[in-house]
Amino acid sequence: MEKFDKVISTAVPLPNEDIDTDQIIPARFLKATSKEGFGENLFRDWRFDKDNSAKKDFVLNDSTYSGSILVAGRNFGCGSSREHAAWALADYGFKVVVSSFFADIFKGNALNNGLLPVQVSDAFLAKLIGAIQTDPSTDCTVDLNDQTISFDDHQEHFEVNSYKKECLLNGYDDIDYLVSIKDKITAFEREAITI
């Protein structure tokens, strides 16, 4: 996994609430057996009409907005456990998703792929969206080490599990760790009553 430290970038606003993983990547694009190329179909049915032409009113087709930070409405990533949603966002070029609430499985999947979910207050989210919409060149800074997100003169602290933070900063993942404690796991299997 790539190391994550600090991101300074303009941001893309997508204020819809309850954005589910079927919107992020529709099921019909889950037929691949590798992790690559999902960015092409990110938000497929919001981005393109049925003739595959870009829908002008969708934010990813609006050249006013760009950057590696996606700012979305609350309950982002609800629905299916498909990790393809995190792969699609990362493959498209996003490094951070900001929302006031994330679905559990999506949050875990994002962290396992070096895509940082930053949960902020509703008030901060509204201010951030407002600032980007007023001035799309607004830079937003996400500092994992300090666990802060800031823009203009606003700043907020965000939570991240300390173990996952270490993993992100160093580019480790859970497999490395779990495989390293195989002896403990084997001992557990011997001692615990599992059926």
Added chain:
Amino acid sequence: MGKTLFDKVWDAHIVHQIEGGLDVLYIDRHLIHEVTSPQAFEELKERDLPLFRKEKMVATPDHNIPTKNQHLPIKDALSKHQVDTLLKNCEEQGVELYGLGHPFQGIVHVIGPELGITLPGRTMVCGDSHTSTHGAFGAIAFGIGTSQVAQVMASQCLLQAKPKTMRITINGELKQGVLAKDVILYIISKLTAAGGTGYFVEYAGSAIEALSMEARMTICNMSIEMGARGGMIAPDQVTFDYIKGREFAPKGEEFEKALDFWRTLYSDQEAVFDKEYNFSAEDIAPMITYGTNPGMGIKITENVPQHLGNGSQDSFLKSLSYMGLEPGESLLGKEINHVFIGSCTNSRIEDLRIVADYVKGKRKAKHVSAMIVPGSKQVETQAKAEGLDQVLAAAGFELREPGCSACLGMNEDKVPAGAYCVSTSNRNFEGRQGPGARTLLASPLVAAITAVEGKIVDITAHLN
């Protein structure tokens, strides 16, 4: 202090605890399917890691398979490649696989319970969010992403933060025509699509205890639709009777020994939950959804609301616009062209019986296309043995072969753009059943009546 059912099972599976409050949780059974496993197998190959406990894995293709002519090669090249990849991976690595045509094949959450793989007190995972289904047996079961599928393959463990606990108690007696699906749609409409996020839910109360195992599975299945990682129900005699004699369930003395353990799996009287909700069974009526998340549900006779709780009005109106509905509108009388009965929520034999029982001697409306997809080969075989296939065919319903089908529109079973589909599945997200498709979630009974009437009706008027 007493322990909740969830605490008992979770704590018994902690291998190790690390800084930051994460538990290394041991996983007793790992179910895999064709869509979320290939990248995990690949990950292990790249790292030159073997499967740690292949005997604790079971595989079946379900999401991306046709529901017609399963004996023929899969036509869609990408789908064929994905299913073949599962076969190849399982064969190479020695994983038990129930492929197309196998008498045990089916939707992963249907076959686990019916084969006796799902047992009380077990931890179970699968790269699919509806793994919550298995919680109906008092197991801790939840969906995981593909990175985690690889972790379980490599170590039989996961690193997890322990979720908070929630209990939802429903006491009383359900009214005629109110099924488990209505109960869970009602709960989600009250708690919203995010109301359970961060929690593991236990369903309790006399209305839950009165349900069959299949009905309990329908309830636990949709826990994820309110954001909860999983749902559980304490095992009881109904559970034990269901398990007894199943293919992989403990037998003889082993079964008796297991029973002693299973009987300890309940929430202690003095156990404290982080959150509690109480509902009356009598308040629940046949439900239907009108929007684009499962929290947007109403009693079938109610009008679409003017707004949705504290949610953004903009998102609410966008959702209604997608559905072609107006705030305040009644759904009664709305013409429906598609009815889908199936999915891991409602594709078991009891669901098929409910449908067949209602449509017997009736005929679907001419303009309706009604598809019914059994959850597994065993369900299909049982339905045929009971003659349900004849009843359904006579009523104009098309009985397909098992798979996830139009629940997620991954194969060719799709609902056309703009069309309404009353569906027994679990998600009404935009485009879920096909680009532009408009899904209204409901029980198998509501679906059956809608197919016959050709429109949404107050079903209570159609019951004996």
